[in-house]
Amino acid sequence: MKKKHLLIIIIAAIILLFAAGGVLLIPRHSLCIPEPVRVDIPAGSDYQALVDSLDRHGCIPNHASFHALARVRGLHKRVKPGSYLLQPHMSIVTVVQKLYSGNQDPVRLTINKHRTPAQLCQFLGTRLTLNPDSLLALMQSEQTCSRYGETPQTIIGLFLPNTYEIYWTTSPIALLDRMKRESDYFWAKRQNQLQSLGLSRQQVLTIASIVDEETNADDEKADIASVYLNRLRTGMPLQADPTVKFALGDFSIRRIRGSMLSTDSPYNTYLYPGLPPGPICIPSVSSIDAVLKNKKTPYFFFCAKEDFSGKHNFAATSAQHSANAQKFHKALNNRNIH
Numbered sequence: 001m002k003k004k005h006l007l008i009i010i011i012a013a014i015i016l017l018f019a020a021g022g023v024l025l026i027p028r029h030s031l032c033i034p035e036p037v038r039v040d041i042p043a044g045s046d047y048q049a050l051v052d053s054l055d056r057h058g059c060i061p062n063h064a065s066f067h068a069l070a071r072v073r074g075l076h077k078r079v080k081p082g083s084y085l086l087q088p089h090m091s092i093v094t095v096v097q098k099l100y101s102g103n104q105d106p107v108r109l110t111i112n113k114h115r116t117p118a119q120l121c122q123f124l125g126t127r128l129t130l131n132p133d134s135l136l137a138l139m140q141s142e143q144t145c146s147r148y149g150e151t152p153q154t155i156i157g158l159f160l161p162n163t164y165e166i167y168w169t170t171s172p173i174a175l176l177d178r179m180k181r182e183s184d185y186f187w188a189k190r191q192n193q194l195q196s197l198g199l200s201r202q203q204v205l206t207i208a209s210i211v212d213e214e215t216n217a218d219d220e221k222a223d224i225a226s227v228y229l230n231r232l233r234t235g236m237p238l239q240a241d242p243t244v245k246f247a248l249g250d251f252s253i254r255r256i257r258g259s260m261l262s263t264d265s266p267y268n269t270y271l272y273p274g275l276p277p278g279p280i281c282i283p284s285v286s287s288i289d290a291v292l293k294n295k296k297t298p299y300f301f302f303c304a305k306e307d308f309s310g311k312h313n314f315a316a317t318s319a320q321h322s323a324n325a326q327k328f329h330k331a332l333n334n335r336n337i338h
Contacts, residue, residue, distance in 0.1 A: 083168035106165035135172040153278030193292040209279035212287040213242035221290035238269035306331035
């Protein structure tokens with residue numbers, strides 16, 4: 001009888017060890033990977049899908065030990081989606097605990113130039129698990145936009161060029177909340193310049209987006225910005241060619257022709273005075289700062305240089321501008337650019 005009681009006690013102790021973690025009874029194998037590996041577990045994945053994904057990356061050094069520990073932890077019944085960064089020589093105990101707790105690692109998301117919300121949402125859908133259509137619907141919702149002090153035309157301006165660390169499973173609304181915080185931080189550092197200029201964030205972003213579409217040369221962005229600021233202050237139409245391309249939805253156009261200038265769109269600054277309803281792209285920080293610099297120049301006109309260097313000739317009068325334009329149009333004709 002005593003032996004029977006002793007056996008029961010031993011069995012109970014073993015069960016308790018497993019219930020408490022059981023890791024002391026499982027060999028402590030470690031990952032044999034030469035460098036960090038990121039394993040993505042989509043929503044809806046079951047335990048087998050998790051194991052298959054780990055196997056593809058060589059992250060199960062011993063299947064028997066892994067499965068035993070997974071059962072002890074309950075991972076086989078509780079798979080959490082996420083993007084997990086696994087390090088060389090990480091023990092399988094740590095791996096299983098990381099996966100079981102859903103302790104995912106953020107991904108690096110780099111946002112650069114995108115011209116439309118639809119383009120931006122499609123890009124984000126390739127980097128995160130969010131549904132591009134769901135995000136776009138939120139960005140086009142008046143109710144959502146009012147939450148951030150934006151409109152469907154200006155909300156793209158919350159996305160500023162930078163590299164962010166964001167969880168792979170971030171929801172569309174959580175992403176917009178994050179971008180709002182990042183935007184507020186960005187503009188807080190530029191508040192004095194903004195007030196001095198007398199324009200809103202959205203207006204500066206809109207001008208900066210036009211500047212960004214006009215040139216890649218940082219050293220002349222402030223001059224181009226001064227042209228549009230001078231026109232805006234005096235009530236002169238902006239007449240910005242990039243806004244016509246945006247209105248047409250064709251960004252491959254190399255030469256704006258007269259027939260295009262009649263395109264009926266609030267973004268066509270040849271037809272409608274003042275600023276368009278919102279940015280025509282996500283502008284670079286250098287373009288934003290070029291507008292905020294508020295450089296004082298006599299320029300009201302500029303035209304691409306005839307050497308196709310990407311630089312521009314600036315002019316204070318229409319006569320000077322006409323001469324510059326003739327040289328450029330002649331160069332276009334010589335190269336048969338239509």
